[in-house]
Amino acid sequence: MLHASVPVQERRTALRQGLDSGKLLRFPGATTPMAATLIQQYGFEGVYVSGGVLANDLSLPDIALTTQTEVAMRAHQIARVVDLPTIVDIDTGFGGPLNAARTIHQLEDLGLSACHIEDQASPKRCGHLDGKTLVDTEEMVSRIRATVHARRDPSFVLIARTDARAVEGLEAAIRRAKAYVEAGADMIFPEALADEQEFERFRRELDVPLLANMTEFGKSQLLDADTLQRLGYNAVIYPVTLQRLAMGAIERGLRALRDEGTQASVVDDMQTRARLYEVLGYDQYNAFTP
Numbered sequence: 001m002l003h004a005s006v007p008v009q010e011r012r013t014a015l016r017q018g019l020d021s022g023k024l025l026r027f028p029g030a031t032t033p034m035a036a037t038l039i040q041q042y043g044f045e046g047v048y049v050s051g052g053v054l055a056n057d058l059s060l061p062d063i064a065l066t067t068q069t070e071v072a073m074r075a076h077q078i079a080r081v082v083d084l085p086t087i088v089d090i091d092t093g094f095g096g097p098l099n100a101a102r103t104i105h106q107l108e109d110l111g112l113s114a115c116h117i118e119d120q121a122s123p124k125r126c127g128h129l130d131g132k133t134l135v136d137t138e139e140m141v142s143r144i145r146a147t148v149h150a151r152r153d154p155s156f157v158l159i160a161r162t163d164a165r166a167v168e169g170l171e172a173a174i175r176r177a178k179a180y181v182e183a184g185a186d187m188i189f190p191e192a193l194a195d196e197q198e199f200e201r202f203r204r205e206l207d208v209p210l211l212a213n214m215t216e217f218g219k220s221q222l223l224d225a226d227t228l229q230r231l232g233y234n235a236v237i238y239p240v241t242l243q244r245l246a247m248g249a250i251e252r253g254l255r256a257l258r259d260e261g262t263q264a265s266v267v268d269d270m271q272t273r274a275r276l277y278e279v280l281g282y283d284q285y286n287a288f289t290p
Contacts (some may be wrong), residue, residue, distance in 0.1 A: 004259035006083035006113045010150070012155035013064040015113045019043060019157070019187070019209040024229040029053050031246060033081045035064055040082045046113075047082055047175040049075045051089035052126055057243070062126045068103055068162055076110035077133035085113035087159070092135075093117050097146035104150040104158075114157035116189050117143055119176065120165065128192050128218030132163050134244070135156060137176055141183040148184035159211060160185035166192045174205045181208050192219040197225065198211070199231050209234040216244060 016086065018025045027048035030036035052062040054074050060066065070092065088107060093100030101116060102259045105114055117160035119140040121133040134140075139161070145160050158181035164173035170193075177188045189211040190202050203210060212233045214222055218229070227238050249269060256266045277283070 001107065004083050004111075008079075008113070009153070009155065010050050011083065011085045011111075012113045012157070015046065015157055016155055018085075019234045024225055024233060025235040025253050026225060027235060027237045029237065029242055030078045031243045033077050034279065035242055036078045036082045036084075036086075041279065044084070046084045046235070047078060047086045048211050048237045048239060049078055049086060049088040050243075051091050053240055053243050056240075062124075064091050065191065066091075068099070068106070072103070072106045072110055075107065075112055079111040079113075086111075087114040087116065087235075088112050088116045089239075090117050091191045092122050093143050096118045096161075097142050100143050101146040101150035104156070108151070108156055108236075109185065112156075114187075115147075116159035116161045116187075117147060117192070118144075118161035118189075119180075124206060128215060128220070130166070131214075134164060134167055140176070141179055144183040144185050144227055146178055157186045158184065159187040159189050161189035161191055161211075163191045165190060165194070165198070170198055170201065176278055177202070177206055181206065187211055190214065194221060195221045196221060196227065196231070199228070199233065203232040212236040213240055214240065214247055215239050216241065236279070 015213065023073055028039050028044055028045040029048045029050040030039055031053055039047050042149050050069060051066065053072060055066050058066065075086065075088040089224060090100050090103050094103055098168040121135050125132050144158070144160055151158065162173050162176045162179070162180065173190055177190060179186060187209040188206055191213060193202065195201050199212065204275045210233050212223070212228050213220065216222070225236065253266050257263055
């Protein structure tokens with residue numbers, strides 16, 4: 001009720017322990033705090049805050065138009081309501097290494113458990129679109145070192161994302177990932193790997209936790225959780241799944257209202273008032289009323 005009942009330090013510790021457990025941790029992308037509440041109720045291990053989802057929610061393309069404040073505040077709103085660890089996407093760090101360092105301070109203060117920073121040049125693009133450009137390895141290493149230096153809580157997980165597979169090829173992506181680990185990254189996020197064989201190759205080459213991205217309509221083969229666990233991946237994100245489902249439902253509802261003059265045909269697809277109140281724990285708030 002009102003906010004998470006588990007202190008943030010325990011959530012961060014749970015994430016660290018989960019990454020070492022040998023079990024795949026699943027992180028659906030939360031579109032809203034209420035969606036995050038449902039993610040917890042459905043038994044997932046964590047919550048993800050996608051930069052692309054936040055940009056889309058603001059009716060913007062995912063090309064680094066969102067600000068540090070917008071991302072940090074939405075991530076805080078989501079992390080505040082769940083007892084699960086929350087990972088947030090900070091794109092390229094919102095500027096130079098100093099900006100990335102300040103972002104880490106903000107995220108620690110706002111209750112996040114982890115973030116990932118990527119090696120694209122600014123303005124960045126969605127990781128599954130063509131036309132991406134990268135900074136050189138040394139510049140990305142400086143970003144990572146800045147975040148490592150800024151981190152005050154050693155339980156906060158720093159994830160380095162490389163977009164090199166689609167730009168420079170698989171071998172270059174592996175070389176970059178190894179450099180990022182040497183610079184202090186706790187975990188590697190290899191973006192836009194093509195298929196099971198590439199996911200397996202990355203696992204053979206690195207001995208740190210790995211994050212898989214199972215986004216729809218992208219460059220990666222959609223692998224199920226059992227396959228990812230067998231391949232040795234530690235966590236998986238489903239960044240835009242809930243937003244795409246929600247927007248599909250919104251479009252169906254709008255078509256019904258426009259074409260039929262009533263929402264009657266889609267009422268059965270809606271969350272009921274009773275279920276909404278159950279998700280929110282509405283009855284618990286009566287304790288605050290005289």
